[in-house]
Amino acid sequence: MDSPNAPNSSSAVGLDSFPPQQLIFGRSPAMQIIRHKIDSVAPTNVPVLIQGDNGTGKGILARYVHLRSATPSGPFVKVNCAAIPGTLLEMELFGYEKGAFTGAHSPKPGRAEVASGGTLFLDGIDEIGLGLQAKLLQFLQDRQFSRLGGTEDITVQTRIICATHRPLEREIAAGRFRQDLYYRINVVNVNLPPLRARSEDIADLTAYFLELHRERHNCMARTLSAPLLRLLQKHAWPGNIRELENLVERCVILRSEDAVSAELLHWDRTHLTPDLPAHGPIHLKKVTRQAVHDLERKIILSVLEANRWNRKRAASELKISYRALLYKIRQAGLPGKRSPKVAHAAKAITATGTAALTVK
Numbered sequence: 001m002d003s004p005n006a007p008n009s010s011s012a013v014g015l016d017s018f019p020p021q022q023l024i025f026g027r028s029p030a031m032q033i034i035r036h037k038i039d040s041v042a043p044t045n046v047p048v049l050i051q052g053d054n055g056t057g058k059g060i061l062a063r064y065v066h067l068r069s070a071t072p073s074g075p076f077v078k079v080n081c082a083a084i085p086g087t088l089l090e091m092e093l094f095g096y097e098k099g100a101f102t103g104a105h106s107p108k109p110g111r112a113e114v115a116s117g118g119t120l121f122l123d124g125i126d127e128i129g130l131g132l133q134a135k136l137l138q139f140l141q142d143r144q145f146s147r148l149g150g151t152e153d154i155t156v157q158t159r160i161i162c163a164t165h166r167p168l169e170r171e172i173a174a175g176r177f178r179q180d181l182y183y184r185i186n187v188v189n190v191n192l193p194p195l196r197a198r199s200e201d202i203a204d205l206t207a208y209f210l211e212l213h214r215e216r217h218n219c220m221a222r223t224l225s226a227p228l229l230r231l232l233q234k235h236a237w238p239g240n241i242r243e244l245e246n247l248v249e250r251c252v253i254l255r256s257e258d259a260v261s262a263e264l265l266h267w268d269r270t271h272l273t274p275d276l277p278a279h280g281p282i283h284l285k286k287v288t289r290q291a292v293h294d295l296e297r298k299i300i301l302s303v304l305e306a307n308r309w310n311r312k313r314a315a316s317e318l319k320i321s322y323r324a325l326l327y328k329i330r331q332a333g334l335p336g337k338r339s340p341k342v343a344h345a346a347k348a349i350t351a352t353g354t355a356a357l358t359v360k
């Protein structure tokens with residue numbers, strides 16, 4: 001159970017926990033809209049459903065909502081529904097009475113009770129089985145439940161926040177999630193965008209993580225170079241903000257950008273695929289334009305690698321002018337040249353046999 005203190009600013013909010021953390025909204029329009037929505041909804045008691053891919057910040061946003069709620073000094077109780085098997089989850093949530101099962105020597109309150117006067121955060125709500133979903137629905141309707149093996153109705157006043165990385169609409173269609181429960185938890189919906197859709201925020205997030213890990217590792221790492229920042233802004237970030245944080249931490253510990261740049265370039269060369277939305281319409285023209293752009297970047301990168309970053313030779317191989325290549329390198333956010341260390345690191349990666357793209 002965490003009990004974070006009150007927020008300290010409107011742009012980056014301190015979550016006073018260990019390790020120290022802040023919530024960076026950044027400047028992207030999508031995050032500004034979320035921020036306004038949350039700021040008006042948080043002080044009410046309505047349930048909030050947070051959706052978003054892994055590592056997009058669902059957990060940290062849930063804590064932010066609690067900090068901005070009417071009961072910020074109350075408990076913040078997180079239940080990781082994915083980590084607790086079915087029957088145990090029911091006991092964990094609603095508690096049990098003495099003698100409810102063999103080994104229940106004393107009564108135990110559930111997390112719903114512990115969260116009374118604060119926030120109950122149900123992380124991975126899609127993982128709850130249909131049986132328990134029915135009991136949860138009942139609880140959400142009248143804030144009442146009984147402990148396992150108990151007869152007494154217990155009433156608690158607690159704010160409910162749920163999070164999932166799966167589109168619940170799909171789970172409903174597949175018969176794995178109750179539609180009535182969905183309507184109950186989805187009074188306010190926040191859909192956190194993947195990091196690749198928030199490239200405007202990468203500089204702020206990077207600066208924040210750099211500072212955080214400098215302090216944590218007691219290390220005076222420099223700010224990241226402009227070419228590396230451009231690479232970060234172009235990366236696809238399958239692991240979202242968690243991946244960015246790990247990468248910045250690696251830079252701080254290694255006190256070197258080269259290995260990290262090589263890693264990103266190698267990933268781009270081998271993984272780029274069309275970026276299709278998880279749900280909603282697919283704008284064919286937009287997606288195709290992006291795919292062509294990504295493919296061009298991949299080809300340029302491979303040809304530069306193959307020519308040891310000799311840009312004149314690469315331009316001639318690509319049958320474009322030297323100036324056109326320089327322009328495309330800049331457009332694609334690739335570094336203008338490659339330091340010997342980066343070359344060495346990339347060679348080491350290629351030598352492991354992990355699918356280096358060859359364009360000849």
Ligand SMILES: Nc1ncnc2c1ncn2[C@@H]1O[C@H](COP(=O)(O)OP(=O)(O)OP(=O)(O)O)[C@@H](O)[C@H]1O
Binds near residue numbers: 054057165
């Ligand atoms: N907006 C943000 N500002 C600062 N740090 C952030 C932000 N979003 C995420 N982080 C950091 O990124 C990491 C991942 O965040 P978090 O655990 O909240 O993601 P998540 O969506 O809950 O991931 P998962 O689906 O895997 O549970 C954490 O270390 C968190 O502190």
Ligand SMILES: [Mg+2]
Binds near residue numbers: 058059123
């Ligand atoms: Mg989480």
